[in-house]
Amino acid sequence: MARTPILSTRVLLVCAAIGVATGIVGGVAGVLTPVVLAGAPFLYGLVLGAHVLPGIIAQEVLRLPFVALLAHVMAALVSSAFNPAWAGRFLGTALLFGAIQEGVAALTRYRAWGAWRFFVSAVIIGAIVAVVVYAVVDLGTLPIWAQVAYLALSVLGPVVWTAVGLGIGTSLRRAGVASRSVRR
Secondary structure (H helix, E strand, O other), X not given: OOOOOOOOHHXXXXXXXXXXXXXXXXXXXXXXXXXXXXXXXXXXXXXXXHHHHHHHHHHHHHOOOOHHHHHHHHHHHHHHHHOHHHHHHHHHHHHHHHHHHHHHHHHOOOOOOOHHHHHHHHHHHHHHHHHHHHHHHOHHHOOHHHHHHHHHHHHXXXXXXXXXXXXXXXXXXXXXXXXXXXOO
C-alpha cells in the first residue's frame, strides 16, 4: 500500500489558503506599522504579533510537520504585495516565527497538540520580538511606563494572536478542513 506524502496536494492547498488569508492580515499589520511606530511605538508588539497566525492555524488544522513554515512563507509572499519594499522583512519574520513554531512542535515529535504547546512558541516569539525591536525602536527615549508597556505587549501580542489563531484553527478542524490531511 502506498504511503501518502506528508505534504500532499491537499495539505499544500490548505496551507496556501491559510497563507493567503493570514497574509492579508500581515499586510494590514505592515501598513499599520509606520503609523504605530510614529504615534504609539509601545503598541508595536500587538501589531507584530499578528504574524504568528499562519503557523498557529496551519498546525492546529493539519497537525503535521512543516505546515507552519510553509503557511508562513506563503503568508509573507501575500503580505509583500501590500508593501513590496518590506518583502525581506516579511520573509525574515515568516522564517523566524515558522522555525520557532516548527521547533517547538518537533521537540514533541509532532505528537503534542495541546494549547500549551502553541503558547510556549508564542512566549518565545514574544521574548525575541521584545529584545530585537527594543533596540530598533529606541524605546529608551520613551517614558518608563511606555518601555514597560512595550515589553509586556511584545510578549502579550503573540500570545493574544495565538489564542485567536487557535480559535480559527479549531473551527476549521471542526468544519472538516483537515479530515483527510491528518496523519493517523
